[in-house]
Amino acid sequence: MSVVPALIIDPIRAEFLALLPQWEDRHPLGCRNPRIPDAVVFGKLVLVLVSGMGYERVADASCSARTLRRRRDEWIAAGVLGHLVLAVLRAYDQMVGLGLANLAVEGCITKSPSGGDCTGRSPVDRGKQGIKRSQLTDDYGIPVVTVPAGANIRDHTLLPETLDAFEALAQELEHVPDRPELSLDAGYDYQPVYADLAERGITGKITARGARTPVQADGRWVVERTNSWMNNFGKLRHNTERRRPCTEFYLALATAIITVRSLIRRAWYTHRWDHRPRTPRIR
Numbered sequence: 001m002s003v004v005p006a007l008i009i010d011p012i013r014a015e016f017l018a019l020l021p022q023w024e025d026r027h028p029l030g031c032r033n034p035r036i037p038d039a040v041v042f043g044k045l046v047l048v049l050v051s052g053m054g055y056e057r058v059a060d061a062s063c064s065a066r067t068l069r070r071r072r073d074e075w076i077a078a079g080v081l082g083h084l085v086l087a088v089l090r091a092y093d094q095m096v097g098l099g100l101a102n103l104a105v106e107g108c109i110t111k112s113p114s115g116g117d118c119t120g121r122s123p124v125d126r127g128k129q130g131i132k133r134s135q136l137t138d139d140y141g142i143p144v145v146t147v148p149a150g151a152n153i154r155d156h157t158l159l160p161e162t163l164d165a166f167e168a169l170a171q172e173l174e175h176v177p178d179r180p181e182l183s184l185d186a187g188y189d190y191q192p193v194y195a196d197l198a199e200r201g202i203t204g205k206i207t208a209r210g211a212r213t214p215v216q217a218d219g220r221w222v223v224e225r226t227n228s229w230m231n232n233f234g235k236l237r238h239n240t241e242r243r244r245p246c247t248e249f250y251l252a253l254a255t256a257i258i259t260v261r262s263l264i265r266r267a268w269y270t271h272r273w274d275h276r277p278r279t280p281r282i283r
Contacts, residue, residue: 002043003050005282007275008260013042015087019080036063041071046257049250052234076245081252086172088259092142093173096266099139100176103202104183104223105162107155108133110231116242120150131239131247133230134158136166141222142262143230143255145169148247155187160196167200181205183219229258 002009017038025035044058045068051058055065075081092098112119112131122130130151136144145165149158170176179201184193186207197204207213231237233254241247261282268280 003047004257007264007277008257008282009046012084012088012256012260013039016042016080016084019083019087020075021078036067036071038071041068044068045072046253049233049235049253052238052240054240072246072249076249081249081256085252085255085259086169088256088263089142089144089169089173092259092263093175095271096263097175098142098144098173100144100170100173100180102139102181102183102219103136103144103166104139104220105134105136105159105188106185106220106223106227107158107187108135108227108230109151110237110239112151112239114240114242116247117244118148118150118239118247119242120152122151125151132158133227133236133251134162135223135226135230136162137223137226139219139222140262140266141226141229142259143226146230146251146255148244148251155185156190156193159184159188159193163196163200163202179203183223185220186211186213226258230254 020038023035040063044063047053047058048055048068055068059065059068089098109122109124109130109132111122111125112129115129118131119129120132121127124130132149132151132153132155134145134147134149134155136146138144145162147158147162147165181203182197182205184204184206186209188204189206189209193206194204205218207218230251233250235241235250236254239247239250241250264277264282265280268277
């Protein structure tokens with residue numbers, strides 16, 4: 001039984017497998033063991049993402065931990081997850097429409113006890129190893145861009161990298177407004193941030209430092225909800241990957257699952273299709 005509902009993971013799996021490059025057996029004698037199907041490995045990696053378990057605990061007679069790591073690295077090198085996220089966002093934009101006129105960015109700190117490229121001393125966890133996600137969402141909370149960094153990196157210093165990734169992605173999407181609005185909390189109330197936003201043509205809605213502004217007042221609640229969605233995945237809540245590409249791999253996979261789930265929920269009211277669920281409440 002899949003750890004993600006079939007109506008969510010099935011289209012993601014189908015699109016993912018279609019994006020994989022053709023595998024060639026380059027063994028000189030042609031006596032390699034039969035290759036484990038990509039669909040089996042993909043299902044195991046989804047289990048790793050959702051549960052947060054180690055590869056050894058997920059491995060069984062159908063797939064070893066070594067195969068999971070090796071196939072994961074192959075897919076990272078091929079850049080498949082980046083194409084998957086782009087395909088999912090395009091599908092959402094076509095059926096529902098991405099609300100890119102009103103963006104929101106927020107940082108979220110989680111545990112990362114194994115250390116690594118995206119790890120730093122957490123200021124909210126007694127200096128333990130932690131990871132920060134700089135999350136950019138649309139006006140509904142769809143995770144458009146996620147940038148990992150050390151927990152000790154300040155939020156406003158991650159904003160340029162986050163916006164650079166958004167501008168690169170915007171070139172692949174349609175209907176991107178020329179001058180979007182960006183909601184930020186008081187952690188971004190610095191002069192370099194205002195200058196950077198003005199240079200990019202983005203209207204900043206930044207809470208002044210020291211002011212008590214409810215999160216519902218300026219549109220930032222959607223990104224807070226997205227951070228909660230992301231933290232429902234055990235691998236993101238308790239990251240044990242040491243290399244940045246591996247962390248980005250699971251962030252992209254989580255983005256695809258969240259986006260497809262939101263797409264089904266919102267399209268339920270406006271579209272009809274085969275095997276449409278009886279209710280938009282997907283469990």
